[in-house]
Amino acid sequence: MKYLDEFRSPELVKQYLDEIHSTVTQSWNIMEICGGQTHSLVKNGILDLLPDKINMIHGPGCPVCVTPLALIDEAVYLAEEKQVILCSFGDMIRVPGSKKSLLEAKAGGADIKIVYSPLDAVKIAKENPDREVVFFAVGFETTAPPNALSVIQAKAMALNNYSILTSHVLVPPALEAIFNDDESEVHGVLAAGHVAAIMGLEEYYPIVEKYKRPVVVTGFEPVDLLAGILQTIKQLEKGEYKLENAYKRVVREEGTPSAKEIIFKAFEISNRDWRGIGTIPQSGYKLKEEFLNFDAHEKFKISIDKVKESKECIAGQILKGIKKPDECPQFGKKCTPEHPLGAPMVSSEGACAAYFHISDFQF
Ligand code: SF4
Incomplete structure (x- = not known):
């Protein structure tokens, strides 16, 4: 398959690994931001093939993982107490809330549907005019355009029974929070290509300058990741720090302007709570004033006490x-x-x- 097979080529993988081994002279901690990158590194055995001096650190780019406990409790509350049709992506429904997961609520009779797009939830709202339908809008910049589009479309259709429970988070502020954290020691970063494909590269330049650490945008195939690791190591070994794009077949400097336009039609930047991390300033999206009728949190006047995370989970x-x-x-x-x-x-x-x-x- 073009643009895929060649990025899984064993010969190319070997070439990159050889060059990484001959380039590295010191110990470096490199963080891959996205869970998709982590899974590819682990699944393809890359962690075992890298030199011992390279320590890959797994970052916060898993949208389900960083969705706050309180928000899962709110979703369960809406499904059980307000008896809405709660629509969600499949991953989200197994995540434990403070008392139960959405899956457990579903087993108890709550009307929870797994959908593949927020536009499916809009369709469900149109087909069920007597029921309230809430989409659990979770994710990074990548899922923001369809979620924004769903409320834009619902508004255009005058669908008053549709709303979204939003937990949108953003990569660049999380990256800054990690660089600012005294406990973390990250020398260089592999930024996630799909986020950059939407948002472009401009947000990363000031971060690279401020923290003086290399950031390389990568894809998710073995060759993409190894190319990114090599570019990062080359910079670190030379004492350089710059932003590089190792995913040029997908990521353009300006990102995807039409997707950004849709995002900022419906959303504005706000503070966000990250599960396990805490509040990061200006690190998420919330619906703009003119779309507040579609904000489930506002619409249902939800007020749920925040419960502390289990001490057993780190x-x-x-x-x-x-x-x-x-x-x-x-x-x-x-x-x-x-x-x-x-x-x-x-x-x-x-x-x-x-x-x-x-x-x-x-x-
Ligand atoms: S308890 Fe430990 S292994 Fe389980 S999710 Fe939390 S950190 Fe991961």
């Missing part, structure tokens, strides 16, 4: 790259994909799930 340290999943005492013991204690063990992009499913760990 997801915050995993998401900031301070610890690896297998350093969590519960990993593979009390916490498994069948009985997850935290979101990183549930999501298809969660680092704990990646280690559990694919690595060689023996229990």
